[in-house]
Amino acid sequence: MAAEKAKRRASGRGRKAQWFLLRGLAREAGHWGGFLDEMRAALPGHDIQALDLPGTGEFAAARAPLSIPDNAAFVREVFHQRRDRSVPGYVFAVSLGAMVVVDWLRQDPSDIDGVVLVNTSFRGCSPFYRRLWFEAYPHLARAFKEPDPFRRERHVIAMVSNRPELYDEVARQWAEVHHRRPIGRDTFARQLLAAARYSPPLEPPRVPVLLLNSLSDRMVHPSCSKAIAELWRCELRRHPTAGHDLMLDAAPWVLAALQAWLEEREPA
Numbered sequence: 472m473a474a475e476k477a478k479r480r481a482s483g484r485g486r487k488a489q490w491f492l493l494r495g496l497a498r499e500a501g502h503w504g505g506f507l508d509e510m511r512a513a514l515p516g517h518d519i520q521a522l523d524l525p526g527t528g529e530f531a532a533a534r535a536p537l538s539i540p541d542n543a544a545f546v547r548e549v550f551h552q553r554r555d556r557s558v559p560g561y562v563f564a565v566s567l568g569a570m571v572v573v574d575w576l577r578q579d580p581s582d583i584d585g586v587v588l589v590n591t592s593f594r595g596c597s598p599f600y601r602r603l604w605f606e607a608y609p610h611l612a613r614a615f616k617e618p619d620p621f622r623r624e625r626h627v628i629a630m631v632s633n634r635p636e637l638y639d640e641v642a643r644q645w646a647e648v649h650h651r652r653p654i655g656r657d658t659f660a661r662q663l664l665a666a667a668r669y670s671p672p673l674e675p676p677r678v679p680v681l682l683l684n685s686l687s688d689r690m691v692h693p694s695c696s697k698a699i700a701e702l703w704r705c706e707l708r709r710h711p712t713a714g715h716d717l718m719l720d721a722a723p724w725v726l727a728a729l730q731a732w733l734e735e736r737e738p739a
Contacts (some may be wrong), residue, residue, distance in 0.1 A: 486558040489518045495566030496658040499528030501648035506718045513726040522546055534709035535661040539669040543574040559584040566591050567666050576676045585679040590688050590715050592695035594670045601692035620646035633687050633714035675703040681732045682707040683717060690715040
């Protein structure tokens with residue numbers, strides 16, 4: 472049975488789905504880098520596309536809302552314009568984006584067939600000093616004040632990645648993203664405030680949930696994902712060495728986790 476599923480996946484004849492990817496604080500679709508193409512290669516035939524939060528990416532002209540529910544309502548509207556109801560629909564969301572998805576499910580759980588949440592945290596589930604880990608504060612402060620895009624992104628990647636050999640090249644790529652579609656300090660501050668104030672519903676969502684977590688995350692303490700998994704009694708998979716940007720530090724591991732999770736969703 473396992474061999475047959477692997478053959479279906481490799482040949483592209485397995486059950487297809489739509490995936491919508493949503494990033495976190497002051498990030499947009501361009502910050503996925505090569506991960507979108509890697510995901511398309513790992514899940515052939517699936518429709519994989521990125522969504523942007525208001526104030527970022529294609530919606531850079533919109534003002535970032537001061538609440539997670541308002542962010543979720545905005546993203547849902549875009550989602551409905553792009554949703555293909557003939558196939559299952561999944562959302563893969565990181566950090567702040569995962570908070571938006573949790574409130575989205577509160578607003579309408581029928582929208583989505585399953586969610587993958589990466590390195591997130593909830594007020595009421597973890598204390599504030601773990602939701603934004605002390606190691607992140609100096610990097611955030613420097614990034615917020617730094618006018619030069621490359622140096623700013625260098626501070627950001629030093630906070631979210633544990634692979635120093637990638638820092639300069641990825642910082643250059645992210646600086647290019649900023650030049651094309653700048654994310655203002657106002658958006659950064661408003662998103663940070665929305666995340667700090669948000670108290671999610673603590674009852675489990677009525678859809679399958681996979682939590683992915685980096686045990687070496689230096690932005691959000693790893694215990695935050697564990698607390699959510701224990702509260703919701705959902706599946707938690709943890710990488711031992713990756714940083715907060717799990718997709719940058721350990722993309723093959725993330726994609727293997729998605730493939731395994733999808734196999735569990737497939738009918739026999």
